[in-house]
Amino acid sequence: MIDRRAYRCPMKHLLLCLLFPVLAHADSHLFILSGQSNMAGLDPAISFTPTVEKAFGAENVVVVKSAQGGQPIRRWYKEWKPAESPVPEGNLGDLYDKLMEAVEKAAGDREFDTVTFVWMQGERDAREGHGGVYGDSFKGLIGQLSKDLKRDDIHFVIGRLSDFDMEDQRYPHWTKVRDVQVAVAESSPRGAWVDTDDLNDKPAKGGEGTRNDLHYTKEGYRILGERFAEAAIKLIRE
Numbered sequence: 001m002i003d004r005r006a007y008r009c010p011m012k013h014l015l016l017c018l019l020f021p022v023l024a025h026a027d028s029h030l031f032i033l034s035g036q037s038n039m040a041g042l043d044p045a046i047s048f049t050p051t052v053e054k055a056f057g058a059e060n061v062v063v064v065k066s067a068q069g070g071q072p073i074r075r076w077y078k079e080w081k082p083a084e085s086p087v088p089e090g091n092l093g094d095l096y097d098k099l100m101e102a103v104e105k106a107a108g109d110r111e112f113d114t115v116t117f118v119w120m121q122g123e124r125d126a127r128e129g130h131g132g133v134y135g136d137s138f139k140g141l142i143g144q145l146s147k148d149l150k151r152d153d154i155h156f157v158i159g160r161l162s163d164f165d166m167e168d169q170r171y172p173h174w175t176k177v178r179d180v181q182v183a184v185a186e187s188s189p190r191g192a193w194v195d196t197d198d199l200n201d202k203p204a205k206g207g208e209g210t211r212n213d214l215h216y217t218k219e220g221y222r223i224l225g226e227r228f229a230e231a232a233i234k235l236i237r238e
Helices: 011-019 048-056 094-107 123-128 131-149 174-186 218-237
Strands: 029-035 061-067 114-120 155-159 191-194 201-203 210-212
Touching (some): 029 048, 029 094, 029 218, 048 061, 061 094, 114 131, 114 218, 123 131, 174 191, 191 218
Parallel strands (some): 155 191
């Protein structure tokens, strides 16, 4: 294992290290992708991974994804609490445990200069009316991740909910969760959010015009991967 934050150039390569210091210390980056169905539908290999590998080098990048459709944030955040009603029984944090198992398997004992958490979730919480606690829940999730990875410098990128239900007719807290996601991202120097409003346009039923679907198009997922990667790269380089 090489701890890149404490790397020392081998004596036999000392001259090369002095002449080419960048080669002597290439930063290593871990990207953790998670969320519900719109993250599950994203294949990192199509656009996310190629974009970050182009920026940092394939040998310096590890990408891990674990996602499951239709799930609320409480299945990641172990200390989740609703605003008023009783906490639903069971499953608190079980998907987080699954995610961390995937991270441990992919990362092994490798050390990373940066860790970026990429999150596409919120539809279920909007449907259940938990927008009022979503911001604190996400911040708690980041704190939970920071504690487990033993670092306080984690970047995060949030995919803002699309324009699927801007009238809050089917999902009563749809716009509230959207607003909270933006507020949380913009309140942190290590946070960013990406727009998804143009990724879910599908032919309307009946064949005339378009409709804003809950899920994205095939091209939409490709674009989403690029946007996530570009936002993450910008955070890392700032």
